[in-house]
Amino acid sequence: MKLLLNIKKENEDLGKQVNNLANISFLETHIKHVIAILLFTSSFHIQGQEVTYSDDNKYTLGGVSVSGNSSFSEQNIITTSGLRKGKEITIPGEDISKAIKKLWGYKLFSDIEVYVTKIEGNVAFLEIRLSDLPQLNEIKINGVKKSKKEKIIEENKLKKGTKVTENLRTTTINHLENKYKKEGYLNSKIHINTIDVKDSIKVARVNMVLNIDKGEKVKIKDIVFSGNEVLSDKKLRKSMKSTKKINRLRIFKRSKFIDSAYQADLSSVIDKYKENGYRDARILSDSLIINDDKTISLKIDINEGELYTFGDITFIGNTVYSNEYLSRLLRIKKGDTYNGVLLQERIADNSSPDARDITNEYQNHGYLFSTINPVEVSADNNVIDMEIRIIEGKPAYFNSVSVVGNDKTNDHVIYREIRTRPGQLYSKSNVVRTVRELGQLGFFDAQEITPNFNNPNPNEGTIDMEYSVKETGSSQIELQGGYGGGGFIGTLGLSFNNFSIKDLLKKDAYKPIPMGDGQRLSLRLQASRFFQTYSFSFSEPWLGGKRPVQFSASLSHTKQFLFNPQTGSPDKSRSFNITGITLGLAKRLSVPDDYFTLSQAISYQRYDLNNYNTGLFTFGNGYSNNLSYTIGLSRNNTNVDPIFPTGGSKFSVTTKFSLPYSLFDGVDYEALQEERDTNNAIRSDINSTPSEITDAQNRIAEIDQEKFDWLEFYKVSFKGDWYTRVFNNLDLVLKPSVEFGFLGAYNNNRGVIPFERYFVGGNGLGNQSLDGRETIQLRGYPDQSLSSQDGASIYNKFSLELRYPITLKASAKIYALGFLEGGSSHNSFRDFNPFNINRSAGVGVRIFMPAFGLLGIDFGHGFDALPGQTTKHGWETHFIIGQQF
Template sequence: MKMSLSLGLLFTFLLNFTTTTLTAQEVSYDDGKKYILGGLEVTGLQSYNEQTVKTYTGLREGQPITIPGDEISEIIKKLWGLELFTSIDFYYHVEDNDKVFLELRIFERPTLSKVTLNGVKKGKIDGILEDTDLKKGKKITESLIANTKNYLQNKYKKQGFLNTKVNIATAKDTTGTNTQSMVVNVDKGDKVKIKHIIFEGNEELSDKKLAKALKKTKKKKIYRFWKKSKYIEDDYENDLTLLIDKYAENGYRDARVVSDTIIEVDDNNIDLKIAVEEGDKYYFGDIDFVGNTVYSDRQLSRVLGIKKGDTYNGVLMRERIADEKPDAQDLTNLYQNNGYLFSSINPIEISAENDTINFEIRIIEGKETFLDHITVHGNDKTNDHVIFRELRTRPGQRYDKSNIIRSIRELGQLGFFDAEQIVPDVQNPDPNAGTVDIAYNLVESGSSQIELQGGYGGGGFIGTLGLSFSNFSMQNLFKGEAYKPVPMGDGQSFALRLQASRSFRVYSLNFSEPWLGGKKPVRFNLSLSRTQQFGTSYTNTGRIDVDKDRGFSITGVSLGLAKKVLWPDDYFVVQHALGYQLYEFNNYYTGLFNFGNGASNALTYTFGITRNSQLGGRIFPRGGSNFEITAKLTPPYSLFSNKDFEALRDRSEELTPVVFAQGNADTAERRELEAVDGERFNWLEYYKIKFKGDWYTTLVKDLVLRSNTEFGFLGNYNNDVGDVPFERFFVGGDGLGNFTLDGRDVVQLRGYENQSLTPVDPLTGRQEGGLVYNKFSLELRYPLTLKPSASIYGLAFLEGGNAFNNFQDFNPFQIKRSAGVGLRIFMPAFGLLGIDFGYGFDPDASGTPGPSGWQTHFIIGQQF
């Protein structure tokens, strides 16, 4: 006799499931009988090994077994738990009344062979398949299909596609054994927009105020571009909380949302109806502090900033107790910035009399906390001492939250680590001992850059080799084992740049040590440079000939010291620098200067004050400011000279237009002008004042506004000497000035051709550079990615600026305007790269009528 213990009977009694009916006779679970297992056969397998399934059941021939009984039910439960089978049945027959033979008949679930996803962008398919675990070889189950469908519907509902429909179909795939292909059709439909937001029950606060309180739930308006109208359930729920907060800010503590209803207008539009109950308006009563010994009631009240009789504002109370901003001026930070890490502050409503609420702010100060161990992790290249000297936290020091925040900023400003991933970890807090450890987790970012490029310009090939190491180690320069690939880790900077073509050569070397002597933050700078420009001429065929016997060169050296100071605050740095430049002319006549033979010397002293409080790293600052004012001065040589500079200047102004009209002809007037200006400018005397300020403001989340203003003025001590022909301001274009022969400042102003806003000299009719310039800009920045391998952000800008021949002509409101968009990419190995598309609304300085129009600017290695 052969009987079936199918799922129909076993699951009726054991698992409450139903399946096929019994094929022999019904057997009651209560009538279980003991047998000896004579054998087990597994049938129906397609891809699994029979012996593997037998082993998994745990049944062995000769063991006693009760049928029906717990052994069979547990085996079925285990097999179902694998989610590999669609049907599981046991059949048995008995011989000699005590020996039973079992047949396990199973049907395998089909295996997924391939997936076709329709209605989704190609770039999104791989991500969806990974999130839903739809991969080849996966068993097709009801839960897999249901989870995939729910995931896709919820994914697009969160993006505002409330009517998303997902259909999933499977079909047998004859290319494999028991395999099926799957087709997933996604119909997102159109985004559902909010046509109207209807408020009911509001009398004290207007519809407009309540609608404004909903930060992400906005009704459809034609002019709204930045925040589109769409319904997202999670955002809507959060906005309802903000709606109640708006009431709490205005004294209505008991306000609540009575109901909210979604009304379907059509397939693409809905209305939201929100009913509120405002309640009564309340005011602050007595506010008593309990448990405070470190600070007096008056000190705490000053920080709290809430007085008796003020309109009740629950949001303000919450923020003044503990704001989400790490550097907020609140009571929690007041304690934590002064050593009380384990303090807790809780406002309690102790009574409500009519419309007045009395509070008791209960403070548990805890034990004063001190730092025990300070550790750093993740600095594979940078030496520990470079990091520790920047930290504001020291072992044994009293705990101060503001010092941790400042340490994060200082580490980010180094440029050696990814500022977005600097994480301080407060470890091992011990309230009884009053100690805590801090571990700074760092991620190294590239600190070396290489510039290797070639191009064609100026009639010939231009080759550039640049090496820049911002985390260099000079002391390991002669240690072969330290080259990985160069000595690194001591925080020094070293840059070498070579650029050459047939007509010019540029050499420069810069070295900087930020902690001279290793004890104090005194930065030492050394800079050497040599620039040569050779004479050129065009042949009849248009070819450029280079004459190296004619040329102009600048040789310069500069030594500088910069020291951090503590007043007015410790963001300030005072800089001093001494420099010498030698300008040499050898039969070099281009019309740029009045003399083509001779030399000029400049001995300069530069004094500068900077204040840098940027937050969020150098690449993408999110807050703070950075301003710099410098004064570059030469000695007033004319005060100690017997030369008649007035006569020299008058003669130069008389000869200049004559010589300019004669061109490059070797005339007596030209030779006289060379002698006159060579004597006037043998030793340059001037003063140069520059100011630059940047302010960064986070508007919403990652959207940052950079505000910038710049000003520069080049003056002279003695009007009889006149203004020097070097060190002038050239405005317009991309702002790149890698090849400048006269110490000029090249000022970026996008939307115009390079240096095209430089004024024309009235005597010569040529652009000799401005003596005054100013510039203003607003720039909206949004990061696309801020990963260590590559940081990318987009921007939109408004700019205005201009250059002027003298201070008398200077008008800060007479500016050339532009607007546009751009993209910046920072890669550690190559520095900052970018492109800008700017539109100039005004004419440039050439006199050509009409706006400058669209200009494209490529940015390479520009300052952040």
């Protein structure tokens, strides 16, 4: 039998050639091959006879058979081909060509062969021989991380059962090579191998091995500009935020080539010209040159154009605001150098949601549907006259306001923080503020809060507002142990930050605890051989449920045992106990603005000393009472995430004071002080007898007990933090801070109290512990090492942190930081010098997990000597647990 039509899948080289032709598919190539055979075949032999064809050789199809390796039924293949028995066909002719085209069109076969098996008079019999395309059985990917493999399979549709065609191979290779080139891997190499699977299943299957060699990212050796005269190469390179040439001294900016970043930076170069008045500047060409040392150089040819200035600026369509008011917002005058970037920012600054621009001015006062377009109406003599065309539209009102995603937190806790209400005039600033305050609640992932604008209706002037939130674990458990202070210290703490006290008696509410009302409840126990501390606190942020007035209450008890240096054990017959209670109220203010909070608290502490003689307390047996009032003013407008703010600031000024008992208790403190000085002189006199010294010490203790029966003092503290994003497109945040504290006395004869003092140095943990001391963090030095043994009455501190987020996911927020800081402590203003400080620098990392709170470690280097020493301190490691953000 002679083969009439023999159409086979070409060898691998032909496949590659075909696929390199962008507009000719593998199928089309084979069809053309068929047509060529049909056109040029003029005769063939059957059983030794020569049969000559012409255009008039018509036959009746006597039958069609199917052979080969295919899982499809014979009837389906014949029906699909259209070559049915009894049909009149021409050999060669269009009927067979169409049949072949149909079969190829299904992209199911690797080989299609058509034979004439016999001819009886004018009746022809045909055989269709074909093989199925192999299916993908398994795929193995080499050269990439496990986490990336699933995405490669999904993007290139390499699922099990997929037909393995040459087109699939080629598109997969091209996709991956282009992807890696955009990421800076210009020398990436992709190879695909297939291995036939031999088993009892008749279906053709192959295993695929995808080998990926990304190579190294290509670094940029140089960036060369041509055609620029107005702006230097240095200024143009600086305008390219992400594309930088190799510089060993640069830390935060890469020199690796990323195509997508490079394309964006080319636009930044043009924006730089627009900022300087050259609005017609354009890039004529850019090229990439591969150097011998495997780096690249970028060559950019620029046409700068001519300098333009602003001419007349006219507002059209404005009825709500006058021309004069809009001109003050625009802040661009006739004669100013043309700056297209600045013009756009003053109309709509997309980099800041609360920027002072014309668009925000309209949207903050209800005009959600307003549009503002700057149009150049004239550019004669390089002077550009502008029209700011405004379509104000109808004022928009909130039709409905809803929240989705809160499964644990009760609706009223969220709705009381929302500043947008149904029927209220739309305000963009209120939407932005709502997102910020929902994030600061701590119950939701601040990165996932999304305001959705639904069903906007410009004709009716309505909008539906939906806030989408994602809840995070708001309760924390603190369970830790460690060695310190001469023994093992164990800590157990529970903090429920979204508690519901009203559901305490409801069984169904324990999942595992009553939650959802936004209250905070914490319990903490810390114990060692030398001390025990118990504390309880509760706060309700909306007392009464109608206004943002926070009520708080706390109760604590601490028991400290004196260390016996001879045995190294605690002496439990000598103890120092502190019991305290605090009640507080904090109210959000409306003036100067509603970021301010006024807080007030009344607290009482009882200090009991039982044979507890130390250098700090001259009376070893006795007690002191501390009844004080605290008032503070704070302001916090930091951006959404309280763990990693990217903008805004917070500060607080706090004053804590007691009653001036010396004004009305009838005690002559001047005489007492003179008597104390006399006894102190006797105690210090080498000629005094032991009994005289003992009597003098006892009298001093009695005097101090009388002076500190009820503590008399005032205390002023200030702290301020500022957060600034260094680059608009990078979450690199600079945080400068300043702190100051002063503890004073109303009556100098009574003196500064031995409690409430400042202890500077170390990680800052143990704040307000034991004797009421306030510990101040200053990394790079040992804990509490920069103050005297008795503490200080004045301190100041400056710090500068540079923070960068590693991940801000809800499960774990991690950021790295570098810091510079300095501080000092003093006992009087005569010694106080705010710039005579102990300096340090270092790096650290913070990890916040909802269940465990904030953890961290810092490595600090102290550049100055500790008190009493002459050489700088050097490196110190600090572990941070539960520190403020």
